[in-house]
Amino acid sequence: MTSPPRILSIAGSDSSGGAGIQADIKTITMLGGYAMTAITAITAQNSRGVTAVEVLSPAMVAAQVDACVADMGVDAVKIGMLGSPAIADAVAERLADLAVPVIFDPVMVSTAGSVLADAATVAAFERLMAIATLTTPNVDELAALGGDAALAARGIAYLAKGGDAPGDTVEDRLVLPGGEGQAWTAPRIATRHTHGTGCTLSSAIATFLGQGVPLSEAIEDARDFVRAALLAAPGFGEGHGPMGHHAVR
Template sequence: MSIPRVLSIAGSDSSGGAGIQADIRTITMLGGYAMTAITALTAQNSLGVSAVEVMPADFVIAQTRACIDDIGVDAVKIGMLGSADIAHAVADLLERTDVPVVFDPVMIATSGAVLADADTVAAFNRLMARATLTTPNYNELAALGGAQALVARGIAFLAKGGDAPGDVVEDRLERPGLPPRRWQASRIETRHTHGTGCTMASAIATGLGQGAALEQAIEQARAFVRAALLAAPGFGAGHGPLGHQAVRL
């Protein structure tokens, strides 16, 4: 089987729990080749984000073109974008490609830090329209207008239930013209959840890059995230990182 080439367009997490660092580990552990276009540098750890430096949009695109034009790409994962200019520039680029795209609409970090302003969130519309799948969590889905609004617009999305209340976590897949598909599992009680959204999105992208059907890619990603939660090493005083390196599916 060929190695899927997966490009992550996202921010860097200095503590390694989320963002580009989590994406690289996830893609690698699932058998893919990880490439990156860094949209922002962050100073953060399990307790929160203390500083952010956003990259110029043209430099982000230069990184993506360097990867695509030489190595090639089989799937793209989008995470933290940092600015509306970057969001529009990435949309311009991806509207001219035909590879699967998984968009994680990062707005707020696990610690509560705001990672996308109103203009950037407004620019998400173009990326959701292009994406094979958008993966909002409970709060992000509400900020995007709610499930019914996305369904009405024909957006394919996975509504993740990890941040919703309750002992059972439900992830719901909505696609235009198809009935919803639901997955349920008991909640894993842990504070070490830093990077779950990044991990889920990059795992789905890797599956799609391998040629898996969307539902199969989601099932693989869910299994990986749950295993990584259970294998969390316990680092940090706050929301610690997952145990990507310990997962054996």
Template sequence: MTLPRILSIAGSDSSGGAGIQADIKTITMLGGYAMTAITALTAQNTLGVTMVEAASPAMVAAQIDACVSDIGVDAVKIGMLGSAEIAAVVAERLGALTVPIVFDPVMIATSGAALADNETIAAFERLMALATLTTPNVPELVALGGHDGMAARGVTYLAKGGDAEGERVEDVLVVPGEAPHVMAGTRIHTRHTHGTGCTLSSAIATWLAKGLPLPEAVDRARLFVRSALRAAPGFGAGSGPLGHTEARG
């Protein structure tokens, strides 16, 4: 089987737990070839984000072009974008592709730091229309108008339930015209949850690049995240990173 090529368009996490770094680890552990278009540099660790510096839209576009024109791409994962202008240029470039696209609409880091302003969030509309799957967590889903708002857009999305209360964590896959597909598991109690959303979305993109149907790709990605949560190395004084290299795919 040809090694699936996954392009991650996201921000860099200096502490290695989320963003581009989590995506590379996930894609590699699941048997894919990881490429990157870095949208922003962040200075962060398990305690929070102390500085963010966005790349220029031209630089982001150039990175995408460099990967697509030479190595090629079988799936795309979109994470933190950094600005509305970057969101626009990403949508422009991806509009020409016919591969699965997984969009994680990153607005707030696990630590609580804001990673997208209102203008950037407004620019998400075009990306959600292009995406094979959008993966909002509880606060992101609220900011996007809730289930009603997503239904009105006609997008396919995974409503992640990790931020909700209760011992049962439910992730709901919603495909227009189909009954919601609920995937549930017992909550894993740990403070080491930094990068769960990044890991999940890049895992879904990798499984889609391997040809799995969407429900199976989501389910297998969820199992990888749960395994990585259990294998967390215990680093940092705050929300620590997952154990990607010890997780089972």
């Protein structure tokens, strides 16, 4: 293991700093990793939603990945917003032969409700889920991917996130090929400052795996980090505000 672990985030840019590449960099840095990025899209967004998106070319995304891997090396990868089927395919090609943990957060809709992946992009997720060490869908994303039965039938390891489900208790379920798994529950934190929770969780898992932590422990530690960041939210924004990555020690 390299110290600090080199974590590559492949995701979109969030101009407000609450989610996407910006949340990943904060998370990776706060957890002791070295953050590298391959930006897939540039978004104009804030706590109230996304107002504009410009998707980069697949060649540019691939070039960023190649530049990082060839010179800096990589110990783990986090994948977030991709922006197009062609980018999903380009990323899958680059990662197919990388023998490092890959965490895939299949971003389809932002916390504020903006659609960030069309049907064709969702269909292209198949290659990435097959490569990934772990896929981390929320409630709606899991349904769009076919649900528990469909992912289990395809042998996909995934963490079903329960933050979007109703109720006072949040349950996250790890399901591994063969039906083995584990569940974590915790009281829901009552806050509107939830922007970037999925990005933060997936990049935290990737960072812990890059440090050599076993998968189950990495998930548990990442959940603790997200909950601490929720409690430390600075209160910015009029909608779904950002968390307090900076305040977590």
